[in-house]
Amino acid sequence: MTLAIEGWFTVGPDGTHLLGTRCGSCGTVAFPPRGGPCPAPDCPGQSMEQTRLSRRGRVWSYTVARYPPPAPFVAAEPYTPVTLAAVELAREGIVVLGQVKDLAPEELEVGMEVELTCGPLADGPLVWMWGRVS
Amino acid sequence: MLGTGMHPWGKWGRPFAEYGVAAAREALRDAGVAWRDVGFAVGAATIRNGYPGFVAGATYARALGWSGARIASCYAACASGAQAIDIARTRILAGLCDVALVVGADATPKGFFTPVGGDRPDDPDWLRFRLLGATNPAYFGLYARRRMASYGSTPEDFAAVKVKNALAGSLNPLARYRRTVTAEEVLASPMVADPLRLMDICATSDGGAALVLASSAYARRHGVTDAVRLAAVSTVTPVFPSTVLELPEFATDSCAAVPPPERSFRQSLAHAAYEEAGLGPREVSFAEVYDLSTALELDWVEDIGLCPPGEADKLLRAGDTALGGRVPVNPSGGLASFGEAIPAQAIAQVCELTRQLRGWAGARQVAGARVGLAVNQGLFGHGSAVIATR
Structure with a gap:
């Protein structure tokens, strides 16, 4: 099982989790994970610790790519339209x-609940994906 | 603003510098300024045209003939042109030069913009294509769908923006697309990024634009007493936490610990310009906004304060934002009619402000134009707002 990117998500028996970072001082969360000082400009926090993000959220918006995206995306042949969703995680x-x-x-609607899962890119490696609530 | 110059937008397939130099020569002619008298020249950079694009300031200075002028090159994504204007203006206001030349031009490939510079797995702009296939139109589609859900906008509203801008563009000899279109044509064009269709989304174009800026004293010495003035240039960053998913990001900032700021990024760009100019949305005669998509024009109309959030469709339907309306938006025809030539676009917007405020806009003239606003947003936290007055 190859992940398309290391350190951004994990796949295990308890499901797929996005890996973000949390400021030890103020609790601000960041995704993709980032090191260094807290992104909040007034926070004195100097280190961010890894944290698993909520697996469920609500659709903020979505779109369908009707034309194959260009490289470095590897499009399936024949192309099946890629649907993207921006999902709001309340706790984070x-x-x-x-x-x-x-x-x-x-089946998608703005505001509906979805759950994190994962699936393969056309050339094999896994990436996080938003799917139906189990 | 002593002079403006533009090379017509299109897909000409020639080196970008040709467009920039043509625009620069026209701006100098329009200003009645000799290249030798320019104390400072700044080029807005292009990243898709090799080294000459990165060092655009030197490229244009060399093409115009090395004159010993001070130069600069700058890149700020879609705001590159506004940044170049800001640098030139600041240098003039600091008293370091009397007259400055600002140039931007681009030559673009066909189709989706793709990441620049090979395999770079540490660059979010590369990763968003690799992991998600998230093209620029995909982000525009997300914003459009969000707008439909939040405010009840419809694909017909989006089509009406295109119809309005195509009509204005048909009156602009510098625009790439000069044909008027019907809502039916827009709604029948191929779907690209739901809910946006091909004719909702701006193309990528070749083009060039230039401005000659001067101090008031220099203008007076040259007998110009009623020049269009730059009242404000805003290039502020977003304020943490930025809670709108911005191109090309994977996620927003977190508002778990710090509450969202009073203004979104786009709102804050315009707000800072209003503050600097000592003006407000009520004083705006017309605006050039960055309509990367039809739906995004409606967002901008609200973000610059022409109406409260959710009411831009109403303004559009009432004809308020059309030529001849209360506050025309994109009287140039906008990106819908031009397509985007990245480093030239913000300069072209200011060329349009200048032409309108001078009363030289011909068939697309905004009657009684006194205050013009131009806004744009680039990638990664760059954006701009410019206010010009007469």
Whole structure:
């Protein structure tokens, strides 16, 4: 099982989790994970610690790419349109973008709940995806 | 603003510098200024045209003939041109030069913009393509869908923006697309990024634009007493936490610990310009906004304060933002009619402000124009707002 990027998400028996970082001082969360000082300009926090993000969130918006995206994306042949959803995670106060898995565009709605899962890119490695609530 | 110059937008397939030099020569002619008298020249850089694009200031200075002028090159994504204007203006206001030349031009490939510079897995702009296939139109599609859900905008509203801008563009000899279109044509064009169709999304173009800026004293010495003035240039960053998913990011900032700021990024760009100019949205006669998509024009109309959030569609339907309306938006035809030539675009916006305020805009003239606002947003936290007055 190859992940398309190391350190941004994990896949285990308890499901797929996005890996962010949390400021030890103020609790601000960041995704993708970042080291160094807290991104909040007035926070004195100097280190960010790894944290798992909530697996469920609500769709902030979504779109369907009707034309194959260019390289370095590897499009399936024949091309199947990629659906993207931006999902709001309430506890972390962030919106995270991801591909959508096993949900037709007609089934998507702004505000609906989705759950993190993962799926393969056309050339094999796994990436996090938003899917149906289990 | 002593002079403006533009090379027509299109897909000409020639080196970018040709467009920039043509625009620069026209701006100098329009200003009645000799290249030798320019104390400072700044080039807005292009990243898709090799080294000459990165060092655009030197490229243009060399093409115009080494004159010993001080130069600079700058890159700030879509705000590159405004940044170049800001540098030139600041240098003039600091008393370090009397007259400055600002130039931006681009030559673009066909189709989606792709990441620049090979395999770079540490660059978010590369990664968003690799991991998500998230093109620029995909982000525009997300904003458009969000707008539909939040405010009830419809694909018909988006099409009406294109119809309005195509009509204005048909009156602009510098625009790439000069044909008027119908809502039916927009709604029948191929779907690109739901809910946006091909004709909702701006193209990538070749083009060049230039401005000659001068101090008031220099203008007076040359007998110009009623020049269009730059009242403000804003290039502020977002304020943490920025809670709108911005191109090309994977996520927003977190508002878990720090509450969101009073103004979004786009709102703050315009607000800082209003503050600097001592003016407000009510004083604006017309605006050039960055309509990367039709839906995004509606967002901008609200972000610059022409109406409260969610009411831009109403303004559009009432004809308020059309030529001849209360406050025309994109009287040039906007990106819908031009397509985007990145480093030239913000300069072209200011060329349009100048032409309108001079009363030289011909068939697309905004009657009684006194205050013009131009806004744009680039990638990674660059954006700009410029206010010009007469």
